[in-house]
Amino acid sequence: MYHTLTIQTQKDGFYDLTGKVRDIVASSKIESGICVIYSPHTSCGITINENADPDVQHDLKIAYTQAFPEDSSYRHNEGNSSAHAKVSAIGSSATVFVEKCDLLLGIWQAVYLVEFDGPRTRRVFVKVIAE
Amino acid sequence: MYHTLTIQTQKDGFYDLTGKVRDIVASSKIESGICVIYSPHTSCGITINENADPDVQHDLKIAYTQAFPEDSSYRHNEGNSSAHAKVSAIGSSATVFVEKCDLLLGIWQAVYLVEFDGPRTRRVFVKVIAE
């Protein structure tokens, strides 16, 4: 059993899923275990990073574009190879502990969908596993 | 309990594990849960990325070589520090949902072993956890 979130992205960047994932964990009534947040797409990823200062998200967009720039030797004719490369670095899922029917995040952590090829309609799968 | 796949890699690149992992999930008779695909090596990784156009794999090899190039200040005398760096970015495992005794992948997703230091004989561990 799993839940599906739908997110309409606009430009590339970070979309905070934390509140919606917390709601799913609470409704699962699972006291203790893990929660896996999974993207079934190949040009957006899931990551955990800072939730306080939006400038961090601004800077990470620059950082990933510099680390994985477009390149004239790329062959993929959809023109989004850079997005695919970023997804394999960011990852397609995150695993977070569940305690007391809630996500056990650090105080500065949030769970993000990271859009590298927007705007698109994205789905995110969420599953809670009891221990 | 876990299963072991053996993959003989040749040159660096992407080796599609999806069919073999699907067979393991089907034979497990586990209706719903998660499947973890794990590499016990330190110069190859596991990732989920596009399954349709082989040019994506071609482009990702270039992207990771540009992001983590060989460097004259590296000390490790096996000469594969770049491969180790790529593995920590790609990751040593992937987690995929299991529903109806099958992997719940997105339509464009496949599970890959990514070889950064081939040719080698690689093992991949696969485990299915019921929820």
Place this chain on the structure above:
Amino acid sequence: MYHTLTIQTQKDGFYDLTGKVRDIVASSKIESGICVIYSPHTSCGITINENADPDVQHDLKIAYTQAFPEDSSYRHNEGNSSAHAKVSAIGSSATVFVEKCDLLLGIWQAVYLVEFDGPRTRRVFVKVIAE
């Protein structure tokens, strides 16, 4: 239920958690399953990489600094955006199989906390899930 490790980091680099995680797995009496090692911070990560030659860790520090350098266009006024970018590439958690009440690591693998913004007092959460 989960365990908390406390690590006092000094300079940036790799801190081997393997022995302490093995102790937690052994004391859990869980024969077979998975172990998740999780960082609740946003400027350090968790990775699995080589345990034999300390030069690999030296080289990976260089590799990640080159892939995600400081940049004059960064806005985050704590000045650690590069660390945040590295964390999203390395990841905030690792998942390792448990068999016979032990971590099923490859012969050259260790589990590391990777400090990108030290010195700091870091916590690492560890949970063992039976299959």
